[in-house]
Amino acid sequence: xxNFKLTVRYDGTDFYGWQTQPGRRTVQETxxxxxxxxxxxxxxxxxxxxxxxxxxxAVAQVANVFTGSKLSCDTLLKAINAKLPHDVxxxxxxxxxxxxCANKDALRKMYRYVIxxxxxxxxxxxxxxxxxxxxxxxxxxxRASQCLVGRHDFRCFESEWxxxxxxxxxxxxxxxxxxxxxxxxxxxxxxxxYNMVRAIAGSLVQVGRGFWPETQIADxxxxxxxxxxxxxxxxxxxxxxxxxxxxxxxxEPGN
Amino acid sequence: xxNFKLTVRYDGTDFYGWQTQPGRRTVQETxxxxxxxxxxxxxxxxxxxxxxxxxxxAVAQVANVFTGSKLSCDTLLKAINAKLPHDVxxxxxxxxxxxxCANKDALRKMYRYVIxxxxxxxxxxxxxxxxxxxxxxxxxxxRASQCLVGRHDFRCFESEWxxxxxxxxxxxxxxxxxxxxxxxxxxxxxxxxYNMVRAIAGSLVQVGRGFWPETQIADxxxxxxxxxxxxxxxxxxxxxxxxxxxxxxxxEPGN
Numbered sequence: 130x131x132n133f134k135l136t137v138r139y140d141g142t143d144f145y146g147w148q149t150q151p152g153r154r155t156v157q158e159t160x161x162x163x164x165x166x167x168x169x170x171x172x173x174x175x176x177x178x179x180x181x182x183x184x185x186x187a188v189a190q191v192a193n194v195f196t197g198s199k200l201s202c203d204t205l206l207k208a209i210n211a212k213l214p215h216d217v218x219x220x221x222x223x224x225x226x227x228x229x230c231a232n233k234d235a236l237r238k239m240y241r242y243v244i245x246x247x248x249x250x251x252x253x254x255x256x257x258x259x260x261x262x263x264x265x266x267x268x269x270x271x272r273a274s275q276c277l278v279g280r281h282d283f284r285c286f287e288s289e290w291x292x293x294x295x296x297x298x299x300x301x302x303x304x305x306x307x308x309x310x311x312x313x314x315x316x317x318x319x320x321x322x323y324n325m326v327r328a329i330a331g332s333l334v335q336v337g338r339g340f341w342p343e344t345q346i347a348d349x350x351x352x353x354x355x356x357x358x359x360x361x362x363x364x365x366x367x368x369x370x371x372x373x374x375x376x377x378x379x380x381e382p383g384n
Numbered sequence: 385x386x387n388f389k390l391t392v393r394y395d396g397t398d399f400y401g402w403q404t405q406p407g408r409r410t411v412q413e414t415x416x417x418x419x420x421x422x423x424x425x426x427x428x429x430x431x432x433x434x435x436x437x438x439x440x441x442a443v444a445q446v447a448n449v450f451t452g453s454k455l456s457c458d459t460l461l462k463a464i465n466a467k468l469p470h471d472v473x474x475x476x477x478x479x480x481x482x483x484x485c486a487n488k489d490a491l492r493k494m495y496r497y498v499i500x501x502x503x504x505x506x507x508x509x510x511x512x513x514x515x516x517x518x519x520x521x522x523x524x525x526x527r528a529s530q531c532l533v534g535r536h537d538f539r540c541f542e543s544e545w546x547x548x549x550x551x552x553x554x555x556x557x558x559x560x561x562x563x564x565x566x567x568x569x570x571x572x573x574x575x576x577x578y579n580m581v582r583a584i585a586g587s588l589v590q591v592g593r594g595f596w597p598e599t600q601i602a603d604x605x606x607x608x609x610x611x612x613x614x615x616x617x618x619x620x621x622x623x624x625x626x627x628x629x630x631x632x633x634x635x636e637p638g639n
Contacts, residue, residue, distance in 0.1 A: 220504055248461075250470060257508070
């Protein structure tokens with residue numbers, strides 16, 4: 130069996146997330162089925178860097194699959210994309226050592242949460258941003274967010290399910306930038322808890338709206354109580370941008 | 385009656401174009417109905433700078449409507465947007481003199497045609513660009529397109545229907561720019577014939593693919609025969625970006 134690493138881009142709008150579920154259209158099942166058709170195998174199983182939830186997008190998700198196929202990488206890439214629907218495509222496909230696992234080997238992941246603020250929703254971004262009908266104070270959000278950088282117990286930003294052995298994670302990069310009516314909240318960490326980025330985004334918007342003082346983010350973090358965090362931001366604003374592995378540098382987010 | 389000028393943005397994907405047609409979802413009907421509900425009138429009629437076809441988008445379309453409503457511009461804007469579905473929104477609404485007509489007063493219109501080239505379709509742009517699975521020679525397209533600037537009879541780029549009194553138009557600006565895998569073909573003119581931008585885009589792609597010599601665009605233009613032009617490019621890549629009127633400067637395309 131050969132092991133292939135795939136960089137996958139998907140518009141999450143019409144998917145019930147990554148993970149296969151009976152009777153639901155998911156990215157995993159769509160991808161596995163396309164690959165199995167090409168390789169003429171009964172079943173192909175894709176390991177993924179991390180599941181994404183229903184409605185969440187990926188610019189560069191990473192998965193790996195084992196297959197007995199003798200096709201070249203180039204031929205496989207073309208053939209798989211020809212089978213896939215247009216809301217999911219494989220950007221890159223390379224053969225990797227047998228030991229490579231997209232999940233266990235991931236060093237860091239970078240997510241972007243996109244917010245549109247202002248008076249009028251942008252029709253082109255209605256599925257790709259959280260529309261907040263109020264001008265947000267990005268400077269205040271930026272100041273409030275700085276306490277999150279570094280190694281912390283983020284259980285306050287974790288949804289109840291599933292419980293993990295530890296809720297300590299290290300945020301290596303965090304930034305907030307405004308481009309006209311759009312705000313990009315970028316966060317990179319060695320791992321993320323369930324709904325963590327969306328819970329942080331929802332809390333920072335409370336600050337940006339002026340509902341919370343800037344210091345409240347630090348208070349929530351130290352209280353370690355999910356009930357104190359802000360509302361979970363909706364899925365349509367969230368993009369998995371990049372997964373970093375030790376052997377190489379980065380999965381480029383592309384254009 | 386008061387006259388209002390509206391700047392309208394829409395994602396054309398799920399509309400059968402601008403113009404009202406029985407049994408079809410159109411931008412005109414959707415907008416007129418929302419306004420009539422707010423103003424409590426039986427029927428409101430929107431004049432538009434120019435109709436857009438099925439599947440074509442608008443970043444800043446301009447229309448005007450007459451209504452007896454006494455509401456302020458700000459209140460009207462909010463109320464109309466609250467009634468509209470999320471794939472069409474009114475960006476701006478101002479009261480204008482009775483004489484203003486969005487159609488007759490338009491001096492120039494600017495369209496952008498977006499092409500994605502390369503190996504793999506981008507899922508996020510599948511409804512907002514024409515995907516051409518071959519790297520296009522943008523320099524050749526740019527050189528070939530220069531002959532179109534200025535005052536010419538563009539009947540070679542006009543679809544048969546409807547016939548107009550004259551097919552002479554003046555292109556005041558034309559540019560082609562590459563941003564990674566995306567190419568923006570921008571064209572501004574005092575008016576456009578039916579399918580003109582898409583016929584030019586389809587012809588320039590013939591040059592970019594290497595199917596046509598660069599000189600063929602000039603040959604087609606001087607031959608004045610539609611059968612010689614390239615295929616009409618698909619609607620999903622076309623955006624009406626801006627309409628310019630004499631009394632003011634520009635309708636900003638916004639963010």
